[in-house]
Amino acid sequence: MSKKGVLLVNLGTPDSPSTPDVRKYLNEFLMDGRVIDINVISRALLVRGIIVPFRAPKSAQLYREIWSDQDGSPLLYYSIKQQQLLQEKLGDEYMVELAMRYQSPSIESALQRLKDALVTEIRVIPLFPQYASASTGSVMEKVMTLVGQWQTIPHISFVNSFHNDDLMIDTFVANAAKHGHENYDHVLFSFHGLPQRQLIKCDHTGAYCLKKDDCCSTLNDTNKFCYSAQSHDTAKLIAAKMGLSKDQYTVCFQSRLGSDPWVQPYTSVVIEELAKQGKKRLLVFCPAFVADCxxxxxxxxxxxxxxxxxxxxxHVQLVESLNDHPLFIESLERMVKER
Incomplete structure (x- = not known):
């Protein structure tokens, strides 16, 4: 019986926490023109000459802190669990493959397995709730480049984003309930950061992005593909489900790289300001990630x-990511079946 194909794609992780493997991962990741969006010569000089040589040993040390002898990288571990649980839920009518945008398992190998299985169609789900050119856009481009070389191309569809998916929102709320948000002085929604220039590039009008302080606070037709606007929307939906008022939470952005201005406010700055205000306990969501990493x-x-x-x-308390929560697996099932 012919099967329908599903391709789950997450960002990636080094094959091991060794410095050579981390260096290999960072080189592939940071040389992506959608991640560091400058000309290729400048990018190569920056990445291979400055960032990776200095960052790889430090990052390798951090990866060793979170690496499990039994399960390896938490991101890969939970991504595999998501693939396995989704396969069980969808049944024999579907073939679910997992890939990483960078490193293993590769998108190319996963697509080849689907091609060899003669699937009738492929549903691609980049595992990034909010759309960004550097994440979802990069996955889409890679898949289209690879499949574009095939002589026979099956029907292919993509999930562009799922920032407002109600089951995803419910999963985060359920995970937060384990900690009791009433026991915390403030709630942070800390999203992965992006350079401001990448937000501006996504504003096709050229007249909206960062033209006023609250341009991302409400999702509309002009900013509907904006990563920051989608992030604010995700936070707003989670906060509403938790019954939080606007003064009880803050949206912020982490993991800044380089000296160029990134999406603000920065999480580290917000944390310092809250400490100065006398806040003692913070509950932190990271809704840009579907798996802990x-x-x-x-x-x-x-x-x-x-x-x-x-x-x-x-104390800063992390709210666990979506990981292998049954509600999120149900959400993935719905993304596969809905068109």
């Missing part, structure tokens, strides 16, 4: 927690 398990739970304590706070 270096940016959640270490950057938030360890680095931001330490920074907060140094400024007078007591």
């Amino acid at each position: 270096l940016e959640t398990v270490y950057e938030v739970s360890v680095e931001y927690n330490d920074e907060f304590k140094e400024k007078g706070g007591e």
Whole structure:
């Protein structure tokens, strides 16, 4: 019986926490023209000459902090669980493959397995709730480039974003309930950052993005593909489900790289300001990630927690990512079946 194909794609992870494997991963990741969107010669000089040589050893040390002898990278572990659970839920009518945009398993190998299975169609789900050129856009471009070389191209469809998916929102709310948000002084929605220039490039009108302070606060027809606007919308939906008022939470952005201005406010700055205000306990969501990873398990739970304590706070509590929660697997099933 002919099957329908499903391709789940996450960002990627080094094959091991060794410096050579981390260097290999960072080189592939940062040399993507959608990630560092400058001309290729300047990008190569920056990435291979400055960023990777200095960053790889430090990043390798951080990866060793979160790496499990049994399960390896948490991002890969939970991505595999998502693939397996979705396959079980969809049944024999579907073939579900997992790929990483960078490193293993590769998009090329996953697509080849679907091609060899003679699937009738392929549903591609980039595992990034909010659309960004550097994440979802990069996955789409890679898939189209590879499939464009095939002589026979099956029907292919993409999930552009799922920032407002109600089951995803419910999953985050359920995970937060384990910690009891009433026990915290403030809630942060910390999204992965992007350079401001990448937001501006997505404004096809050229007259809206960053032209006023609150341009991302409400999703509309002009900014509907804006990563920051979609992030604010995700936070607003989670906050509403939790019954939070506007003064009880803050949207911020983490993981800044380089000296160019990125989407603001920066999470580290917000944490410092909250500590100065006398806040003692913070509950932190990372809704740009569907699986716990270096940016959640270490950057938030360890680095931001330490920074907060140094400024007078007591504790930063991470809300677990979507991981293998049944509601999120149900959400993925719906994304596959809905058109």
